[in-house]
Structures are given as structure tokens and as C-alpha cells.
Amino acid sequence: xxxxxxxxxxxxxxxxxxxxxxxxxxxxxxxxxxxxxxxxxxxxxxxxxxxxxxxxxxxxxxxxxxxxxxxxxxxxxxxxxxxxxxxxxxxxxxxxxxxxxxxxxxxxxxxxxxxxxxxxxxxxxxxxxxxxxxxxxxxxxxxxxxxxxxxxxxxxxxxxxxxxxxxxxxxxxxxxxxxxxxxxxxxxxxxxxxxxxxxxxxxxxxxxxxxxxxxxxxxxxxxxxxxxxxxxxxxxxxxxxxxxxxxxxxxxxxxxxxxx
Amino acid sequence: xxxxxxxxxxxxxxxxxxxxxxxxxxxxxxxxxxxxxxxxxxxxxxxxxxxxxxxxxxxxxxxxxxxxxxxxxxxxxxxxxxxxxxxxxxxxxxxxxxxxxxxxxxxxxxxxxxxxxxxxxxxxxxxxxxxxxxxxxxxxxxxxxxxxxxxxxxxxxxxxxxxxxxxxxxxxxxxxxxxxxxxxxxxxxxxxxxxxxxxxxxxxxxxxxxxxxxxxxxxxxxxxxxxxxxxxxxxxxxxxxxxxxxxxxxxxxxxxxxxxxxxxxxxxxxxxxxxxxxxxxxxxxxxxxxxxxxxxxxxxxxxxxxxxxxxxxxxxxxxxxxxxxxxxxxxxxxxxxxxxxxxxxxxxxxxxxxxxxxxxxxxxxxxxxxxxxxxxxx
Numbered sequence: 001x002x003x004x005x006x007x008x009x010x011x012x013x014x015x016x017x018x019x020x021x022x023x024x025x026x027x028x029x030x031x032x033x034x035x036x037x038x039x040x041x042x043x044x045x046x047x048x049x050x051x052x053x054x055x056x057x058x059x060x061x062x063x064x065x066x067x068x069x070x071x072x073x074x075x076x077x078x079x080x081x082x083x084x085x086x087x088x089x090x091x092x093x094x095x096x097x098x099x100x101x102x103x104x105x106x107x108x109x110x111x112x113x114x115x116x117x118x119x120x121x122x123x124x125x126x127x128x129x130x131x132x133x134x135x136x137x138x139x140x141x142x143x144x145x146x147x148x149x150x151x152x153x154x155x156x157x158x159x160x161x162x163x164x165x166x167x168x169x170x171x172x173x174x175x176x177x178x179x180x181x182x183x184x185x186x187x188x189x190x191x192x193x194x195x196x197x198x199x200x201x202x203x204x205x206x207x208x209x210x211x212x213x214x215x216x217x218x219x220x221x222x223x224x225x226x227x228x229x230x231x232x233x234x235x236x237x238x239x240x241x242x243x244x245x246x247x248x249x250x251x252x253x254x255x256x257x258x259x260x
Numbered sequence: 261x262x263x264x265x266x267x268x269x270x271x272x273x274x275x276x277x278x279x280x281x282x283x284x285x286x287x288x289x290x291x292x293x294x295x296x297x298x299x300x301x302x303x304x305x306x307x308x309x310x311x312x313x314x315x316x317x318x319x320x321x322x323x324x325x326x327x328x329x330x331x332x333x334x335x336x337x338x339x340x341x342x343x344x345x346x347x348x349x350x351x352x353x354x355x356x357x358x359x360x361x362x363x364x365x366x367x368x369x370x371x372x373x374x375x376x377x378x379x380x381x382x383x384x385x386x387x388x389x390x391x392x393x394x395x396x397x398x399x400x401x402x403x404x405x406x407x408x409x410x411x412x413x414x415x416x417x418x419x420x421x422x423x424x425x426x427x428x429x430x431x432x433x434x435x436x437x438x439x440x441x442x443x444x445x446x447x448x449x450x451x452x453x454x455x456x457x458x459x460x461x462x463x464x465x466x467x468x469x470x471x472x473x474x475x476x477x478x479x480x481x482x483x484x485x486x487x488x489x490x491x492x493x494x495x496x497x498x499x500x501x502x503x504x505x506x507x508x509x510x511x512x513x514x515x516x517x518x519x520x521x522x523x524x525x526x527x528x529x530x531x532x533x534x535x536x537x538x539x540x541x542x543x544x545x546x547x548x549x550x551x552x553x554x555x556x557x558x559x560x561x562x563x564x565x566x567x568x569x570x571x572x573x574x575x576x577x578x579x580x581x582x583x584x585x586x587x588x589x590x591x592x593x594x595x596x597x598x599x600x601x602x603x604x605x606x607x608x609x610x611x612x613x614x615x616x617x618x619x620x621x622x623x624x625x626x627x628x629x630x631x632x633x634x635x636x637x638x
Contacts (some may be wrong), residue, residue, distance in 0.1 A: 021330020024617040046626040106512040107551035
């Protein structure tokens with residue numbers, strides 16, 4: 001049975017998306033992308049280097065045939081800048097997918113819900129597939145769905161902190177209510193956390209620091225691939241419900257339906 | 261005249277006793293603390309904490325890696341002018357030094373920018389001396405506009421100015437400014453700055469506020485290590501950074517560690533800071549300011565820079581010329597502000613970073629974002 005992930009008109013076999021910053025070299029990044037099996041990677045427009053200098057990320061990624069590029073607007077501090085960045089990103093990448101990312105505080109990099117909402121409305125109008133990076137706020141997630149976003153990307157924890165699914169309770173509500181894919185973005189440290197996100201019904205995860213900063217990024221990319229696949233398989237197989245009390249495995253009331 | 265007291269948000273008085281602590285258990289706990297404050301910083305700045313340098317380095321590296329990844333951002337300085345009437349006792353281009361003075365005209369600036377562009381830099385700091393007719397705000401505005409034609413991220417390290425002047429520069433394409441307080445010790449400050457506008461301690465202290473209100477996005481601060489008690493100055497730098505973060509929540513704040521090199525002639529530091537102390541201060545600040553870029557320039561020797569890259573330090577200058585017209589070499593020879601110690605070219609420096617598993621990042625910002633910022637509600 002095929003289990004492709006559909007985001008707008010895009011179909012993906014891998015539910016692991018990768019960020020491309022923070023790696024020790026573009027070679028290390030490419031090897032990690034390959035090992036992870038990811039088909040969608042995000043690249044910051046601010047890292048796109050016209051001069052094709054040593055730190056250019058677009059060039060090496062473009063050579064990976066099966067990987068789609070999702071430019072992101074990281075660095076924008078308001079809706080106006082994010083829209084401009086998205087337009088430039090589309091021109092450079094020829095991709096209409098955009099990770100909408102507005103974090104006006106350059107230190108903790110937490111997303112601005114108000115500017116993100118305004119930018120999403122404009123970008124949807126301009127025919128982008130908009131994937132906004134947002135606080136794990138169930139109301140905001142629905143508001144963004146209502147204005148036509150292709151998916152929502154709530155954070156598990158602040159970028160780069162590795163604190164895992166610290167917003168799990170809110171993410172569960174987002175998943176329960178969403179009619180569009182939910183992608184956990186930011187905060188994940190271990191493949192087991194990626195598995196947990198997929199088990200709880202998230203459609204995909206986006207990982208950067210955990211892979212880039214690992215001792216062996218390609219090895220960690222491969223490990224996240226397994227984590228995501230395990231979590232998704234478990235979700236499809238149907239996890240047993242949790243309970244506060246013990247449940248007898250033989251029913252206690254079967255005598256009531258017996259005819260003897 | 262007794263100097264006016266430091267504002268409450270800055271004054272580190274109450275934590276100074278901790279900078280003399282010899283309580284090893286307290287120092288060790290401070291280094292390992294999850295939420296360090298002034299109290300822990302002061303302990304980490306103490307001479308006794310020197311014994312824990314390796315532990316501090318390991319913490320600093322882990323934090324730097326988590327927040328900045330395995331990367332080092334690169335930039336280069338460009339001296340527009342070394343005309344100066346300043347009275348800084350420690351400076352090579354102060355007004356009373358017999359210095360060869362020069363200022364770049366537009367054609368020379370374009371040659372410099374072409375040379376810098378060929379080196380692939382996308383982040384630049386334009387420098388001048390104190391406010392002079394040769395290099396005033398209109399001159400800076402025009403120079404910024406020219407530089408912004410060539411590269412994405414244009415910053416300044418010049419003289420403090422008014423909010424409206426900063427706005428003029430922001431509108432011309434300037435994204436950030438650096439102003440070192442030099443020292444937060446007002447008595448020493450007064451002794452070091454013999455005349456001129458720079459004698460106004462508080463005007464300089466509040467320059468980052470004016471710059472941010474004027475629409476710049478980033479501010480860099482620092483103390484010139486060696487002028488006064490460095491433990492006092494490091495506590496003030498930390499408190500200054502925290503103050504800016506709290507009051508301008510959208511602003512990028514960075515901290516640099518310029519140091520008076522003991523072995524360079526001319527000016528002897530009253531409070532010399534050796535390499536181990538410098539490293540200790542950088543580690544301590546990294547542990548207490550995990551998200552803030554920490555900068556180390558080519559004033560330091562290659563051995564120190566190579567060792568510190570990624571150990572707290574997340575941003576470095578390279579291929580720096582501290583003379584006016586130094587990049588294209590087509591201007592007359594001028595006196596340098598200070599001697600650089602790391603004279604490697606870009607490939608040499610980048611090879612070193614790559615060998616250490618660090619990616620050199622030239623571009624980390626895009627000119628598409630180049631509007632003046634608005635930190636306050638209209």
C-alpha cells in the first residue's frame with residue numbers, strides 16, 4: 001500500500017524533511033541528506049550566495065536529482081520582508097513551496113504568529129504552497145489552515161535547543177483538528193522523538209541541528225530515517241490506547257452475553 | 261569631579277566580591293549551571309576559575325555548537341578614513357599622533373569594494389575615527405550606499421551619533437553598528453579619553469539605544485581589555501547585552517573581545533589580559549549568553565584564533581587591512597589603527613576552519629531584508 005504524503009500538489013515518499021544550515025561543510029550536508037532519504041530540504045534565502053562562494057548551499061543541493069528545495073524566509077522580521085524573500089526564493093529555486101519563517105528576535109528565533117499570519121494570506125494569494133513555522137498554538141494552526149496554507153509546522157521546542165517534543169500536548173490538539181498535514185519543526189534531538197511525533201499523528205518532521213551537530217551527521221540522518229519510518233508504521237498499525245488503570249486481557253463481563 | 265554613578269541596569273557592584281571567590285565548589289557549580297546569571301558569571305571570571313579552564317571550554321563548545329552549528333561567520337573591516345581628533349591614549353590614530361591621514365573618495369571606495377567582492381565577503385564593517393569634516397554623516401551615508409551596491413550586509417564602526425543620523429544611515433542600507441565602550445570604569449574612561457566628544461561616557465554608552473531606535477538591526481558591544489579591571493568590564497558587557505536584549509527584543513546583539521596586546525609597543529595596559537584570561541572570559545560569556553554571536557578579530561594571533569574558533573567564538577574577521585585603501589592597494593599609504601596579528605589570506609584561514617570541522621559562512625543575511633527596522637510602535 002502506498003503511503004505518500006501529499007502537501008498541496010506535492011507527493012513525497014519520505015516524511016523526514018531536512019534543514020541545511022549548521023553543517024561543517026556542504027559535503028557533510030549532502031551526505032546527511034542522502035542518508036536520510038529526505039526528498040524535501042529547506043534552504044535559507046539568506047544563505048543563497050550569488051557569488052557562488054565556498055559556502056553556497058543551493059549549488060550542491062541542485063545536483064541531487066530527487067530532492068526538492070523549499071526556500072525559507074529565515075532572517076525576515078516581518079510579513080513584508082518574508083513576502084519579498086519568498087518571491088526571491090521562488091525565482092532562484094523555481095519552487096513554489098516556501099517555508100514561511102518569521103522570527104523577529106534573532107536570539108531565540110521563536111516565530112511571530114501575527115506577522116506569520118499576515119504573510120501567509122499574501123503568499124497564498126501569490127500561488128505559493130505555504131508551510132508556516134509556528135508556535136504550537138492550535139488556534140493559530142486552524143487560522144492558517146483557513147487562509148489556505150498547505151501544511152502547518154508547529155515547533156517541538158525552540159530551534160537548536162534539542163529539548164524534543166516539549167509542546168506535545170498542544171501538538172496533539174493541532175493534529176486532532178487539522179485537515180492539512182502537520183509537520184513538527186524544530187527542537188527534536190533524537191530519532192525516538194521523531195518516532196514519537198509520527199506516532200502521535202504528525203505527518204512529517206523537519207530536522208536540522210540534531211543531524212548537523214551530531215558527531216556523524218550522515219549516521220544521524222540514517223537514524224532519523226528509521227525513527228520516522230518506525231513512528232509512521234506504528235501510527236498506521238494502530239497503537240493500543242493508553243489507560244490509567246490495568247485492563248484484564250480476558251473480558252470480565254462475557255458471562256452476560258453467554259446463553260448458558 | 262566624581263563620575264555620575266552607573267545606572268542600575270548596568271552597575272555590577274553587588275557581584276564584584278564573587279569575582280574574587282576561591283570557593284572551588286561554587287565555581288564548578290557556576291560553570292555547570294543551566295541558568296547562569298551575574299552571580300555565576302562573576303564566579304567564572306574569578307582568577308580561581310582559571311583552574312577550570314578545560315571544563316569551561318567544553319561547556320562553551322557544546323553551547324556554541326548547539327546554537328550556531330559547526331559554522332563560523334566571516335566578515336572583514338574596511339577603513340574609510342583615519343582622520344581623527346580623538347584623544348584616546350591607547351590609539352594609533354589619535355589626534356595627537358603623527359599619522360599619515362587618508363580618506364577614501366568614491367572611486368577609491370569602489371576599487372576597495374571590488375577587491376572585497378572578489379574575496380566573496382558578504383559582510384563588511386566600515387570604519388572611521390571620531391566625527392571629522394573629512395568623514396561626517398553625509399560622507400558615511402554615501403559610502404554605505406556605494407558599499408551596499410556590492411555586498412549584502414554593511415555595518416559601521418564609527419563615532420556615536422544622534423538617532424536621526426542613524427536613521428539616515430539605515431535608510432542608505434546600513435544594517436548594524438559596533439561601538440565599544442572601551443571601559444565601563446568611568447574614572448579610567450576619563451583618564452583614557454583626554455579630550456573631544458568621546459569624553460562623554462554616557463553619550464557613548466547610549467549609542468546602541470539610539471542606533472536601534474534609528475532603525476539599525478544589530479549592535480555590537482565590547483570593552484577594550486587591559487584598560488581597567490577586566491572582571492568589572494566583563495560583568496558590565498554582560499549586563500549591557502542583557503539590557504539591550506530586554507529593551508530591544510528584535511535587535512541582534514553581539515559581543516567582541518578586543519584586547520590591548522601586551523607585547524605591542526606604545527601603550528602599556530594597566531591591567532594586562534593574557535591569552536588564558538582572554539579564553540576564560542570568552543568561555544564565561546558564552547556560557548552566560550548562549551545565543552549571542554561572540555566575535556574575535558585579527559588582533560589575535562593565529563594560534564589563539566584557531567584554538568578559539570567554535571569554543572565560544574562564532575564569528576571572526578579575516579584578511580583584514582587596518583589601513584585606508586588597504587584592499588585594492590591603489591591609495592596612498594596611511595597609518596594603521598592597530599597591528600593585526602593574523603595575516604593569513606582567506607584560503608589559508610578557511611582551510612584551517614575546514615580542518616577543524618567548521619564551515620566558513622560568508623553570507624548569512626540578504627539585502628532583500630534591507631529596510632530600517634522598527635523597534636518601537638509607531
